[in-house]
Amino acid sequence: MKSIAKWAFAVLIAGVILSFPIRGEAAEAVNIYTFEDLKSMKDNPSGDYVLKNDIDCLGEEWVPFDFSGTLDGEGHGLLNLNITEVSEGVRTTYDGNMKTYDTVFSGLFGCIENGTVKNLGLYGINVDVNIEKDCFVGTIAGYMDGGTIDNCIIEGNASLHVKGAMFGVGGIVGFGNGKIVNTKAETTLVNVDLDASTRDEEFLGGAYAAGYIDLDNDDINLKGYVSDHGYVHSGGMVGMYGLYPAGFEYAGYITNVRVSQDSKIFFFEDNTNRRAYCDPVNGEVLNWTYAFSGCSAPDKSIFRNETNDYSKDLYPHGDCGTDEASFTTEVIDGTHETFGYTLHTCPTDGYSYKDSYTLKVHDLGEGEEIIAPTLDSMGLEKKVCKTCGAEVYTSIDKLTPTPTPSPEVKEESREGEDGPTGSSVTFVGSIGSILLIVLLIAAVVITIIAFRVILKSGKKHGRRK
Numbered sequence: 231m232k233s234i235a236k237w238a239f240a241v242l243i244a245g246v247i248l249s250f251p252i253r254g255e256a257a258e259a260v261n262i263y264t265f266e267d268l269k270s271m272k273d274n275p276s277g278d279y280v281l282k283n284d285i286d287c288l289g290e291e292w293v294p295f296d297f298s299g300t301l302d303g304e305g306h307g308l309l310n311l312n313i314t315e316v317s318e319g320v321r322t323t324y325d326g327n328m329k330t331y332d333t334v335f336s337g338l339f340g341c342i343e344n345g346t347v348k349n350l351g352l353y354g355i356n357v358d359v360n361i362e363k364d365c366f367v368g369t370i371a372g373y374m375d376g377g378t379i380d381n382c383i384i385e386g387n388a389s390l391h392v393k394g395a396m397f398g399v400g401g402i403v404g405f406g407n408g409k410i411v412n413t414k415a416e417t418t419l420v421n422v423d424l425d426a427s428t429r430d431e432e433f434l435g436g437a438y439a440a441g442y443i444d445l446d447n448d449d450i451n452l453k454g455y456v457s458d459h460g461y462v463h464s465g466g467m468v469g470m471y472g473l474y475p476a477g478f479e480y481a482g483y484i485t486n487v488r489v490s491q492d493s494k495i496f497f498f499e500d501n502t503n504r505r506a507y508c509d510p511v512n513g514e515v516l517n518w519t520y521a522f523s524g525c526s527a528p529d530k531s532i533f534r535n536e537t538n539d540y541s542k543d544l545y546p547h548g549d550c551g552t553d554e555a556s557f558t559t560e561v562i563d564g565t566h567e568t569f570g571y572t573l574h575t576c577p578t579d580g581y582s583y584k585d586s587y588t589l590k591v592h593d594l595g596e597g598e599e600i601i602a603p604t605l606d607s608m609g610l611e612k613k614v615c616k617t618c619g620a621e622v623y624t625s626i627d628k629l630t631p632t633p634t635p636s637p638e639v640k641e642e643s644r645e646g647e648d649g650p651t652g653s654s655v656t657f658v659g660s661i662g663s664i665l666l667i668v669l670l671i672a673a674v675v676i677t678i679i680a681f682r683v684i685l686k687s688g689k690k691h692g693r694r695k
């Protein structure tokens with residue numbers, strides 16, 4: 231009987247030891263190599279992630295979700311990210327009168343709550359939301375609460391067509407608090423109010439549309455287009471700065487933020503009781519609670535472009551009349567250090583925009599298999615650039631199943647191919663965890679039984695004495 235107890239104890243100890251590596255792995259940052267990996271962040275939105283690869287998202291649709299983890303881009307870029315939906319989360323936004331609104335959001339993330347996004351490039355991101363709800367959109371996030379955005383680069387567009395009472399567009403974040411530091415945003419922002427009957431609250435800003443996000447060492451290049459039948463709050467940096475709730479005290483900062491000299495906002499405010507806030511720095515400031523120094527912005531007379539013609543909504547290149555079909559297009563190739571893109575230029579007035587970003591171009595050596603492909607999941611291959619040493623990861627196709635006589639089996643394997651990459655890895659992982667738990671429970675039960683048996687036999691011995 232004692233030998234059973236020893237054996238059971240050994241199994242218990244082995245189980246405990248075996249379970250440690252699994253716990254350790256869960257705490258480590260997860261590497262992202264592919265668009266599928268990027269999407270799977272949704273399964274654990276409070277996790278830590280590291281982007282190990284530049285990813286071209288052309289032709290894919292990104293559905294935003296709320297994020298409270300850490301995403302470290304390690305200097306890599308996401309190209310041509312296309313977003314037309316809002317995330318599921320509803321949050322409270324507020325206007326200048328502290329009136330609150332249930333609001334939805336869009337961007338790479340819907341809401342960042344105490345999360346961090348750093349060292350990430352978004353090249354050719356295109357957020358284009360059309361909705362009949364109160365809504366804020368940004369590029370990195372629609373809403374931020376206590377989050378941090380550090381050392382990011384954004385080149386792209388954010389556009390909102392909306393029927394609502396409270397809405398806005400930001401070059402980096404839509405609405406909220408937290409901080410945006412060491413970040414460059416070169417964006418075209420469009421906000422069109424589809425409902426002339428509601429005297430809404432509209433916000434637009436090169437860094438963020440409204441809230442009290444701290445800013446330091448950021449570069450903003452902004453072209454803004456606002457068509458609104460309510461109250462406009464637009465700024466090169468911030469549409470409206472304001473603390474919430476009333477009575478809340480906070481000493482923030484807007485320091486060393488540079489709005490490029492060619493930044494402009496075009497807008498109309500179709501409203502008999504007009505305020506038409508539009509300023510190269512902050513459109514409206516409710517409470518000046520922040521340190522302000524080291525900033526630069528263009529002159530208000532150049533930046534602010536107001537029109538009183540409310541008959542047509544304002545868009546980039548809206549006045550020229552030259553059809554886009556006659557634009558010249560120039561393909562700029564990527565290099566070892568830079569992404570490529572296509573440049574479209576109007577022959578009449580020189581207006582131009584970039585799209586169709588392409589990956590960097592490297593002299594890649596032999597591939598090294600990092601993850602072997604299976605029947606159900608794609609593998610991963612690493613190649614190193616012989617010139618600059620950059621590491622590039624590409625997917626390896628799933629294995630093709632060997633022909634089987636039964637057609638039903640073929641059907642099954644075909645279904646398996648539709649499953650997301652890495653699902654089998656997760657599945658194997660969870661099977662392992664379940665086995666381990668079963669093993670542990672078994673060991674504990676055996677140990678208890680064994681000790682009880684020993685205890686009983688011990689008592690028996692005692693009686694004999």
Ligand SMILES: [Zn+2]
Nearest residue numbers: 550552576579
């Ligand atoms: Zn033109």
Ligand SMILES: [Zn+2]
Nearest residue numbers: 566592615618
């Ligand atoms: Zn290279």
